[in-house]
């Protein structure tokens with residue numbers, strides 16, 4: 001008999017969440033997310049960019065709405 005116990009807190013080590021600046025929904029991020037990385041809000045579909053990461057708190061900002069090559 002197999003019993004699976006899913007520890008919710010364990011997933012927090014893999015994913016972080018940040019608040020969408022447009023719709024305030026939590027946006028799931030991988031724990032290795034980096035500043036200036038662009039992600040899509042799964043709730044409103046907006047493009048948001050990672051503005052800053054402080055310890056486990058990630059701040060998001062609305063990404064510029066331009067379809068342009070940013071260059072590197």
Ligand SMILES: [Zn+2]
Nearest residue numbers: 020023041044
């Ligand atoms: Zn959103």
